[in-house]
Amino acid sequence: xxxxxxxxxxxxxxxxxxxxxxxxxxxxxxxxxxxxxxxxxxxxxxxxxxxxxxxxxxxxxxxxxxxxxxxxxxxxxxxxxxxxxxxxxxxxxxxxxxxxxxxxxxxxxxxxxxxxxxxxxxxxxxxxxxxxxxxxxxxxxxxxxxxxxxxxxxxxxxxxxxxxxxxxxxxxxxxxxxxxxxxxxxxxxxxxxxxxxxxxxxxxxxxxxxxxxxxxxxxxxxxxxxxxxxxxxxxxxxxxxxxxxxxxxxxxxxxxxxxxxxxxxxxxxxxxxxxxxxxxxxxxxxxxxxxxxxxxxxxxxxxxxxxxxxxxxxxxxxxxxxxxxxxxxxxxxxxxxxxxxxxxxxxxxxxxxxxxxxxxxxxxxxxxxxxxxxxxxxxxxxxxxxxxxxxxxxxxxxxxxxxxxxxxxxxxxxxxxxxxxx
Numbered sequence: 405x406x407x408x409x410x411x412x413x414x415x416x417x418x419x420x421x422x423x424x425x426x427x428x429x430x431x432x433x434x435x436x437x438x439x440x441x442x443x444x445x446x447x448x449x450x451x452x453x454x455x456x457x458x459x460x461x462x463x464x465x466x467x468x469x470x471x472x473x474x475x476x477x478x479x480x481x482x483x484x485x486x487x488x489x490x491x492x493x494x495x496x497x498x499x500x501x502x503x504x505x506x507x508x509x510x511x512x513x514x515x516x517x518x519x520x521x522x523x524x525x526x527x528x529x530x531x532x533x534x535x536x537x538x539x540x541x542x543x544x545x546x547x548x549x550x551x552x553x554x555x556x557x558x559x560x561x562x563x564x565x566x567x568x569x570x571x572x573x574x575x576x577x578x579x580x581x582x583x584x585x586x587x588x589x590x591x592x593x594x595x596x597x598x599x600x601x602x603x604x605x606x607x608x609x610x611x612x613x614x615x616x617x618x619x620x621x622x623x624x625x626x627x628x629x630x631x632x633x634x635x636x637x638x639x640x641x642x643x644x645x646x647x648x649x650x651x652x653x654x655x656x657x658x659x660x661x662x663x664x665x666x667x668x669x670x671x672x673x674x675x676x677x678x679x680x681x682x683x684x685x686x687x688x689x690x691x692x693x694x695x696x697x698x699x700x701x702x703x704x705x706x707x708x709x710x711x712x713x714x715x716x717x718x719x720x721x722x723x724x725x726x727x728x729x730x731x732x733x734x735x736x737x738x739x740x741x742x743x744x745x746x747x748x749x750x751x752x753x754x755x756x757x758x759x760x761x762x763x764x765x766x767x768x769x770x771x772x773x774x775x776x777x778x779x780x781x782x783x784x785x786x787x788x789x790x791x792x793x794x795x796x797x798x799x800x801x802x803x804x805x806x807x808x809x810x811x812x813x814x815x816x817x818x819x820x821x822x823x824x825x826x
Contacts, residue, residue: 414541416618417529418548420481423609424518425549426556427488427602431457431511432667432687433560436680440572441592442504447671448789449504454667456508458659458781460515461522468523469772477524482614484524487517489606495599499592523768523775542753543701550698550749553666553691561684564594568680642766648773650819651759655777657808658751660784661722664805665744666690668785673738675797689742697749705753715754715816722747722809730802737798744805751812758820784808 431453439450472480491513498506529541571591578584642648666687673683697718705714725747728740756774763770784804791800 413618414529414544416613416616417525418545420485420521420525420609420613421545421548422552423485423606424488424521425552427492427514428457428518428549429553429556429666429687429691430560431663432670433557433565433684434507434511435667436568436670436674436684437560437564437591437595438504438507440568440575440680441499441588441595442502442507443588444504446789446793447674448786448793450671451668451786451789452504452508453511454663454785455782456511457515458663458779460512461519462776462779462782464516464519465523465772465775465778466769468520468775469768471520472524472768477528478613478616478618480524481521481618482610484517484520485606485610485613487520488514489517489603489610491515491517492599492603492606496596499596502588502592519775519778522778523772540702540705540753542756543698543705543750546698546749546753547695547702550691550694550745554688554695557687557691558685560598563598564591565680565684566594568684572680642763642769642773645763645766645770645822647761647820647822648759648763648766648770650815651755652773652777654755654759654812654815654819655752655774656780657784657811658748658755658780659778660780661744661805661808662748662751663781663785664788664801665741665748666694668788669738669741671789672741672797672801675792676734676737678735678738683738686738686742689739690745693743693745694749695745697746698753701750701753705750711754711758712816712820714750715758715820716813718747718750718754719809719813719816722812723806726802726805726809729805730798741801747809755812755815755820762822 435450435453438444438453439447444450468480468484471483475483491510494506494510494513497503498510525545529545571587575584575587578587669686669690670683673686674680701714705711709717722744725740725744729737729744732740759774760767760770788797788800788804791804
């Protein structure tokens, strides 16, 4: 595909990345919102927000790959948007009943739709042009995604967590059950209108994608090996690609640290005694630093730095910033957490194309396995929520994050290398 013919798909997929970035990064606001509205007792319970959302990727990635083979990437993206819209609409009865379980169901369904979208759009943007510049194209997608991520916590927090400190004080102070229920019902009801708007936008986008000029690409052909360097021809299943399997684990730990920096930053700040009216916006700070990282990627990869070298540098920066988080306190420590967004920004753009490189006919299933790795965003923050209840929260943060960045450094150094076909 020529540079000119690749431009239109990049613009369309960029719009999709903006939308699901907007939806995904609402979780940072939903964690404190649902903890208050559903009267949850612990922070660990609140982290089931990210657990429900990201576990959908684990269960739906491979079925999504099979569905895409039947529908094609274009129709698959359209259906993914429809499923996301249905998940958004589930928030209406969830808010009316203040049912945490129903909220989690809505988040899981949204995650299902995103799993389908990600399974299609990530390999699509990787192979719509030269694989060597895939990280640059994914960085552009990251700008769209994280730009939306900066806006969504600010917009949602302004609507649903307005005067949150005063409201929480009222709820904590009242001894009358009926009064408390009225206050909580009013708070929960604030979420309905934003999610109706989101559902409508998603339905409209689904129709637009279906009618768009977005070309269907055969991922297995577009990602084929050079003649004389065949790997896939001598393989019988996708598990015979070590660089892919190591890449799945790399995605797992990467998404875990990304969600910790983006969605768990509020609870981390709260642990220092920072008030809700302040920490409800912290997710936007992380996304701002990620946006800066993506801009760096667009202008430097692959012209000045290779994908694998960018990944190595990012992992080293992640290690240093994690140590900074641990050795400082209060707002400075929170600032280091937000700065992790800069380290994380170029990781997905580098890991994904390195992991699917030269998979040939196994590209679709390989992509699905990588999408399954997004479940790291479900597991690692939940571990943080549970462990911080009994262990110093800064020590828990260090113990979870440091090994993740060290593994990413290993993958960037040697794990990504493709072994010769046998």
